Amino acid sequence: MKRQLLFLILLFNSALFSCGQSFQEVEIEGGKVQGFVENGITTFKGIPFAAPPVGDLRWKAPQPVQSWTGVLKADKFALPCPQISYLAAGPSEQKYSEDCLYLNVWTPAKSSGEKLSVMVWIHGGGFALGSTSTPLYNGENLAQMGVVLVSVAYRVGPLGFMAHPELSAETENNISGNYGLLDMIAGLKWVQNNIHAFGGDPEKVTIFGESAGGIAVSMLCASPLAKGLFSGAISQSGGNFGPVFIDSRRDGIQLLRGAEKTGVEFMNRMGVKSIAELRKVNPQKWADDPLSQMGGFWPVVDNCIILGDQYKLYESGNYNDVNVIIGTNSDEGAMFVRPSDPEEYQKGIRKRFGPFANRILEEYPANTKEETFTSAADIFRETAFAWPTWAWARLQSNTGQSKVFFYYFDQQQSVSPFSPINPRGAGHGAELSYVFGHLDKNHNSEKDYILSEIMMKYWTNFAKRGDPNEDGLPFWREFSENNSVVMYLNYTPGPGPVPNLVKLKLMEEYFTYQREKSD
Numbered sequence: 001m002k003r004q005l006l007f008l009i010l011l012f013n014s015a016l017f018s019c020g021q022s023f024q025e026v027e028i029e030g031g032k033v034q035g036f037v038e039n040g041i042t043t044f045k046g047i048p049f050a051a052p053p054v055g056d057l058r059w060k061a062p063q064p065v066q067s068w069t070g071v072l073k074a075d076k077f078a079l080p081c082p083q084i085s086y087l088a089a090g091p092s093e094q095k096y097s098e099d100c101l102y103l104n105v106w107t108p109a110k111s112s113g114e115k116l117s118v119m120v121w122i123h124g125g126g127f128a129l130g131s132t133s134t135p136l137y138n139g140e141n142l143a144q145m146g147v148v149l150v151s152v153a154y155r156v157g158p159l160g161f162m163a164h165p166e167l168s169a170e171t172e173n174n175i176s177g178n179y180g181l182l183d184m185i186a187g188l189k190w191v192q193n194n195i196h197a198f199g200g201d202p203e204k205v206t207i208f209g210e211s212a213g214g215i216a217v218s219m220l221c222a223s224p225l226a227k228g229l230f231s232g233a234i235s236q237s238g239g240n241f242g243p244v245f246i247d248s249r250r251d252g253i254q255l256l257r258g259a260e261k262t263g264v265e266f267m268n269r270m271g272v273k274s275i276a277e278l279r280k281v282n283p284q285k286w287a288d289d290p291l292s293q294m295g296g297f298w299p300v301v302d303n304c305i306i307l308g309d310q311y312k313l314y315e316s317g318n319y320n321d322v323n324v325i326i327g328t329n330s331d332e333g334a335m336f337v338r339p340s341d342p343e344e345y346q347k348g349i350r351k352r353f354g355p356f357a358n359r360i361l362e363e364y365p366a367n368t369k370e371e372t373f374t375s376a377a378d379i380f381r382e383t384a385f386a387w388p389t390w391a392w393a394r395l396q397s398n399t400g401q402s403k404v405f406f407y408y409f410d411q412q413q414s415v416s417p418f419s420p421i422n423p424r425g426a427g428h429g430a431e432l433s434y435v436f437g438h439l440d441k442n443h444n445s446e447k448d449y450i451l452s453e454i455m456m457k458y459w460t461n462f463a464k465r466g467d468p469n470e471d472g473l474p475f476w477r478e479f480s481e482n483n484s485v486v487m488y489l490n491y492t493p494g495p496g497p498v499p500n501l502v503k504l505k506l507m508e509e510y511f512t513y514q515r516e517k518s519d
Contacts, residue, residue, distance in 0.1 A: 023111055026197040029190065030065045033074045035105070041143045044074040044105040044198070049190040050183070052099035053155065058279045059167050059179060062101060062186040077133035078102035081155050084294075085129055087287035098159065098283070103187055104132055106139035106149040109199020117204040117464040118195050120230070121151040122184060124211030124238075124429070126294040128157045141437030145460040148200035152187035154180040158286055161297035163256055164263035166275040175302040177259050181223070182305065184216060188229040206232035206463040210432060214238020214326075218392065219299060222310050222319040232466055234325040234459060236431060237332060239388030241311045241395075243515040244301050251383055251514060252309075259300040266291055309515065314395035321400040323466040325459070327407030327486075328389050330425030330499070333380030334416060337373060345372040356510045363503050373421060382500065385428075387507040390498060397480040405468055406479040408499050409434075411451060411490040414442050431489070435459055447491045454493060 024042055025034045035044035050062035057063060080086065081100035109116055121137060123130040132151040139149030154160060163177030170176075192202045207230045209217045215238035220226040222240070242252030247261075270285060272278050286292045301308055313319055340348075345366045350357040364375035389406070397404045409431040416423035416430075433439050434452040443452075458468035458476065468476050474493040477485045488496045498504065 023109075025071060026112065028194040028197050030072075031068045032071045034071050035074050039140060039144070040108065041140050042107050042109070042198075043140070044107075045076050046078040046102045047072070047074050047105065048078075048101065049103050049152070050101040050186050053101060053159075053179075054098045056279065058098065058159065059162065059164075059176065059275065060170075061179065061182045065190075077104065077131075078153065080131035080133065081153060081157075082159055082283040083125075083129050083156050084287060084292050087284055087292070096283075100153050100155070101183055101186070102132075103150055103152045103190065104139070105195075105198050106143035107198045107200065108143050108146060109148065112197050112199055114199035115196075115201035115204075116146060116148050116199050117460075118148045118150060118191060118200040118202070118206065119460070119463045120188060120191060120205060120207045121149065122154070122207060122209030122213035122216050123151070124209065124213040125156060127161055127180060127212045127216075127298055128292065128294050128296055130156060130212070136432055136436055136438050138436065138438065142435075142456060142460060145456055147460050147463050148195060148198055150187075150191055150195070152184060154183035154187070156180060157292050158266065158289075158297055159283065161299060162263045162266060162291075163259035163300055163302075164267065164275060165260050167263070168256070168260065170275075173302075173304050175256060175304050177256060177263070177297075177300045178302055178305045181216065181219060181299055182225075184220065185223070185225050185229065185305075188220075188226065192229060203231065204463070205230040206234060208234035208236070208325075208459070209238065210236035210429060211238055215240050216299075218310070218388075219306055220320070221322065221324070222307065222313050223305050224307065225305055227320050230320075230322065232323045232462060234462065235327075235389070235392075236435070237328050237385045237389075237428060239326070239385070239392045240299075240306075241314070241388040241391040242511060243311075243518045244309045245518050249298055251511065252518070253306070254298065254300050256300050256302045259298075262291070262297075311391060311395065311511075311515065314392070314399060317399040319396075319400075321396075321402050323403040323405075323462070324392075324396065325405045325407065325462055325468065326389050326392055327409060327489075328381070328385045329428060329430055330408065330410040331377065331381070331413075331416070331419075331423055332385045332426075332428045333377035333382075334373075334419040334421075334423065335428045336380050336384070337376040339369045339373040339420060340376070342366050342368065342372055345376065353510065356506070356513070359506060360510075363506060370421065374424070377419075378500075378503070382503055382507050386500065387504055387511065390504050391508070391511075393479050394481045397478075403466060404479045405462070405476055405487065406485075406498075407476075407487045407489050408496070409489045410499075431455070434489075451489070451491060451493070455489060 079097040086096040160180030167176035214235035217235040218240040246258040366372040366375045416427045462468045
């Protein structure tokens with residue numbers, strides 16, 4: 001009889017943490033909250049960590065949480081922040097709220113003062129989508145491993161990342177646009193001030209995220225406003241190491257003054273003439289606007305939250321030097337591209353890569369429509385995920401004092417819902433089921449459960465000790481440029497070389513060229 005090994009391990013861990021009485025009511029900033037116990041884990045859903053960012057607080061930094069009377073029953077997730085997936089459903093089906101700055105806690109502790117390590121989850125979604133209530137992000141299984149798990153909501157899309165001259169003029173630092181990042185920082189400050197009440201240790205906080213969440217982790221690792229708020233970071237398929245541009249984001253990030261122009265254009269399309277008027281516009285109105293979609297509004301360089309070109313910041317050692325786990329998946333790009341005509345593909349390559357086009361076409365050829373898809377997918381993998389992660393690993397190992405652990409998730413997947421062809425490896429986000437221990441019908445072999453157990457132990461060991469290793473696990477060696485060893489995560493985890501290294505070196509040349517052009 002096939003047994004789900006991970007379930008047995010989690011059940012055993014649950015028993016270990018079930019001694020004594022659980023605590024369901026705690027007092028924190030704002031008042032008392034009451035959670036509930038399930039499978040030995042005390043869960044608190046929908047705890048406010050900032051004032052509702054509504055009315056005049058729309059497009060403002062998060063404000064202190066508003067106190068409440070009595071005991072707040074924390075038994076259900078708050079509604080997601082406004083985003084295109086809900087806006088497009090129409091007013092009668094709205095399932096979102098601007099009052100969305102809430103977080104959730106899963107704790108195995110039986111009392112405050114246990115000082116368990118803490119993991120803070122930042123969801124992905126291209127800074128346009130996402131919610132802490134996504135079932136995949138349920139933190140119970142990771143909490144069973146002996147950590148306190150927190151997931152933090154943040155504003156997305158126009159509400160989270162629109163810059164505008166009027167908004168900048170409202171602030172002391174003359175900045176705007178990074179409200180979603182400020183939400184994350186406010187959530188981390190809440191953790192510092194309150195997590196002890198849930199049995200967590202504010203000195204042992206690891207942030208982790210995937211995709212846009214991984215990019216946000218990268219940004220927080222370089223932000224002076226986040227200094228001291230965490231001691232470790234895990235970035236799954238994310239890194240902010242591209243050049244800085246003025247008029248567009250392209251393969252990097254945009255300056256504030258360029259993003260402000262975009263905000264002016266957006267306000268004009270909304271048919272209003274001031275921020276005061278725009279603060280009264282229902283988010284439903286921008287449901288069809290292209291900037292509300294994936295890849296629309298994005299964090300910007302404001303010289304306060306994001307100081308500048310992160311590649312250069314890391315070269316000079318100007319970042320929050322904490323232990324990191326960073327990595328990518330083998331077939332990341334397949335979600336984001338579609339097949340095209342070979343002639344159209346080549347034309348697009350020449351337009352985008354200019355003097356590098358011939359070399360790009362040599363490494364990523366396409367003589368058939370299917371080849372245009374696989375080559376375009378691999379280019380997306382390199383430019384959006386693999387190169388930024390490799391750059392991060394090299395730079396931090398050269399200029400930092402902390403540990404760098406580099407992974408490559410390469411477990412073949414049976415399905416890829418966003419790809420028009422059969423998956424060639426592990427698609428974008430494929431590792432999430434393993435990290436959170438929520439395997440579905442497509443991951444039901446005993447080997448899947450063993451791999452998930454290994455990855456959950458790596459992640460939680462890292463949160464506890466700054467190192468993923470323990471006896472019985474395949475040994476994960478630290479990465480350095482002189483010892484470029486990557487942990488391949490699949491049914492037989494083990495060390496290997498940096499994957500696709502020739503292509504990554506070509507992209508390093510390309511991004512260096514782009515950086516020199518943007519200076």
